[in-house]
Amino acid sequence: MLEKKDHQYEKAVLVGLITQNQDEEKLKEYLDELEFLAFTAGATVEKRFTQKMTQPDSKTFVGSGKAEEIRNYIKENEISTVIFDDELSPSQLKNLEKEMEVKILDRTNLILDIFAQRAQTSYARTQVELAQYEYLLPRLTRMWTHLERQRGGIGMRGPGETEIETDRRIIRDRISLLKEKLKTIDKQMSTQRQNRGKMVRVALVGYTNVGKSTLMNAISKSEVFAENKLFATLDTTVRKVVIGNLPFLLTDTVGFIRKLPTQLVESFKSTLDEVREADLLIHVVDISHESFEDHINSVNQILMEIGAHQKPMIMVFNKIDAFAYEKKEEDDLTPETRKNISLAEWKKTWMSKSKFPTVFISALTKENFPEMKKLIYDEVLKIHISRFPYNDFLFEYHDDEEGEI
Structure with a gap:
């Protein structure tokens, strides 16, 4: 495991599946990378959970027995975040959060969070914000209770921290606005590239x-x-x-x-x-x-x-x-x-x-x-x-x- 640097790091566990397309060795590589992603975002990984399945469970990604094992561990060890190696569907996120009663992230959300931390310029921040809103839009039903219970921390930087921002119409309008803003900047950057001679x-x-x-x-x-x-x-x-x-x-x-x-x-x-x-x-x-x-x-x-x-x-x-x-x-x-x-x-x-x-x-x-x-x-x-x-x-x-x- 990566070295813990300070007490402010969140305690997390990782979850991944061994499938027909991903053997145990490949999963280990992905989880090693996921742990590095978690460390970069600001978390220390306490444990990894893996399960062999033909395909992910449509409701909770992992089987009911494994979900119970994870739930018991996070309660006993005061884990605040569970990170899944693959992108979860909106229904999986909702079900997992209801069952685990902690913050649930997937690989996509984790990467978006790191990008939100790393974006320095207005242009990069605009790009990240657009990506976050597009990820958030189909998951709004899950985010209502999520935001009421816990604000801040990994996966919560950027858009979506007040109720008004979770309104679908407002987010769609915001996405359109950001896309237009990026088009304008893209034209400027294209001109800059041409001006380089x-x-x-x-x-x-x-x-x-x-x-x-x-x-x-x-x-x-x-x-x-x-x-x-x-x-x-x-x-x-x-x-x-x-x-x-x-x-x-x-x-x-x-x-x-x-x-x-x-x-x-x-x-x-x-x-x-x-x-x-x-x-x-x-x-x-x-x-x-x-x-x-x-x-x-x-x-x-x-x-x-x-x-x-x-x-x-x-x-x-x-x-x-x-x-x-x-x-x-x-x-x-x-x-x-x-x-x-x-x-x-x-x-x-x-x-x-x-x-x-x-x-x-x-x-x-x-x-x-x-x-x-x-x-x-x-x-x-x-x-x-x-x-x-x-x-x-x-x-x-x-x-x-x-x-x-």
């Missing part, structure tokens, strides 16, 4: 918490907020970067995640436009994470959904500082793990045989940065030359002695 645009993409912001800081020598929590970066950041004497624009984007709520994909359309309109994508992967291959697939799926999957891409496998550099001795009986497989061995795997240019780095220690820098330079130059075929002679790659960007 013909400079090559490069976007950092990747799963949440893989080190994109740390890499952005290292490449652009800027101070983008970076933290070991999910969705540390929510607002899009654009910086002008020069490698050699070749300038381009580098964008840091919101991290992707498995089971990303559809409300957020729609609300953050303009943020994703930065990816959609980029000339080159840098796909950052946390190679030290045991599920990094799933993360790659999740990012590729979202790129496909927004029509950005055919763009030129560089694969950057980050956090190599978590690995050994020497192959273990043949007579060493220690089982092979990620920690004692050497980087050289990793480079012999499918990762180096990708159709995209690939590099292995540590954004923290800046290891292999010269190699990554040259790779980015080469790919940006290709795009630049295709756009300005007569001035490629102006650019000549050079590296400084310290190997920094």
